[in-house]
Amino acid sequence: MPRLAAREIVGAIANGFTEFPVPLREEPADGPIGWPGYREARSAAEERTGEKESVVCGTAKIGDAEAVLVAFEFGFLGGSLGQRTGDRIEAAFAHARDVRLPVVSLISTGGSRMQQGMRALMQLQRVARASALTRATGIPQISVLRDPTTGGGWATLGAGADVILALPEAQVGFAGSRVRPPGSPEAYTAEAHFAWGQVDAVVAPEELGGVLERWLRLLTTRSSAAAPPPSALRAASLPETGWDAVQAARAPGRARAAEYLDAYFDWREDVSGDRVGGADPGVACGFGWRDGRTIAYAAQCGTPTLPSGFRTAARVVRLASRLGIPVLTLVDTPGAANDAAAEQAGAGGAIAEMFEAVATASVPVTTLVIGEGGSGGALAFAAAGSTWVAPDAYFSVTSPEAAAAILKRPASEVPDIANQLHLRPQDLVDLGVARAVVSGKAG
Incomplete structure (x- = not known):
């Protein structure tokens, strides 16, 4: 060249x-x-x-x-x-x-x-x-x-x-x-x-x-108004049981982050990486244009979130906060990556960065749970008091399988444990975790 x-x-x-x-x-x-x-x-x-x-x-x-x-x-x-x-x-x-x-x-x-x-x-x-x-x-x-x-x-x-x-x-x-x-x-x-x-x-x-x-x-386009939650992208009725909610969130045909972002924005530009050596393909971050204004986004894409994913998302939230740009986060992860490589890469510190970035943001942060909401790795992306949930999603303190392992209960009891965890979308509204379940007309 x-x-x-x-x-x-x-x-x-x-x-x-x-x-x-x-x-x-x-x-x-x-x-x-x-x-x-x-x-x-x-x-x-x-x-x-x-x-x-x-x-x-x-x-x-x-x-x-x-x-x-x-x-x-x-x-x-x-x-x-x-x-x-x-x-x-x-x-x-x-x-x-x-x-x-x-x-x-x-x-x-x-x-x-x-x-x-x-x-x-x-x-x-x-x-x-x-x-x-x-x-x-x-x-x-x-x-x-x-x-x-x-x-x-x-x-x-x-x-x-x-x-x-x-x-x-x-x-x-x-x-x-x-x-x-x-x-x-x-x-x-x-x-x-x-x-x-x-x-x-x-x-x-x-x-x-x-x-x-x-x-x-x-x-350079600033806005003080919060980002509206996206519409639900699939027609779905509320699940009858907790296990139904888990299966709906894990269904291959469920709408994922890329589909939500494409439907939400007129156009967008991605950022990549945490600036210290890592990039997580399971987290999509950037800034998008919607209805004449800019909204920043940090979206989990359904995989265990790596430390670099948390750091990249925190970087975007901090930048948006400094520039006066509202933020949209999408929650969809079975949980934070918890293998030895993730620990070596500073998983705890990275999750803490994202919790702090969201908690201290000087701009509105809007969250939609679009799939699995697995424990603290998902909660780090969620805004307290400004979280919505899709009808084919769930949010839980831990996965039903992990709960069974922790309680030393057999795998056959996993569906019952899912019910006991009160993780359905309507449960999240009743518990005050989510403000509402979005429909196809929301946003």
Whole structure:
């Protein structure tokens, strides 16, 4: 894939780019540490690229969405971060805060500028602070990882963004190709970081503008109203017994999370992964557009929820809370994954994260139980006082089978135990667990 210059990628995705006035600090021609040949290298970079620094910053429209753009020019000393780079990025974030615009960082960098020594490395502190100040004001940040995205550029603007997109086959990693250990080059790709839950999506270049426009629209549309519970997607009568409820929730033909999300939203964009090395295919998270506003979602998809699933869902709830976007959660899991791998990955801490995120959300959280509600792994996704239940779902302190095992009762008694657990949809309403059973006309 050809490596686009900063202004080329801006031109490919945006219109009306207006560059900010360039802050120019006085610095010695050979840099702050007098690096031999730095003056000549810098002059050659300026002549080759037509730029005065390794980033170009300004405002533009991506579709109908206006944003502040920070575009790295790799041809200028490898897109390295120097003192004047820090000046420009800091000014860009300050402008974003002043005019309340989201920030899109189009990153292509080899890291800090070696020829400026520690003065260059310290720019990472400035960039991190500028980003954090902007985040604290509720302004969203999106990063696009181009080839390469390494060093401090990855560890600040890249990995620290709310939504992380990457171009196919982009080199991504804290260590650049010339300094990392030999072997395993596939570990330093956008695709690997997506698989490990550190990138939300790998986007083809021709689709980047459209994807960014949708994300900007989603993340900048706020609403104080709670998300309505979805409608039930299957005609079903209320179960007569607890065991009937369990069988209905486990039926292969029951509607699953993907079907509910597709029916609920006009369109949506997914996020992926917990940012610390894991992605759970059994949890669908993201932001969707419904009736002219944005609603965030975190949905269990019927499998035991992994620690990475809880962490990803908590990440979405926290982001939605910060941006003023209501949340919809869908409960459907036999329970949290409880094998040795889940314990090693921090199952307890991950579940605690989700409980805390929902409990402390500053936006309304709406929950619909659409299938199995198995114990605390399901309850972590549920909003107290704002939970509904589908007619072909159940919610229980534990599964009937687990209850039989705990009580040392034979498997033949599992159906009776299901009845004793009061787990039917109508039982949940009577117990105050759910507000109502949704019908096909709800929502």
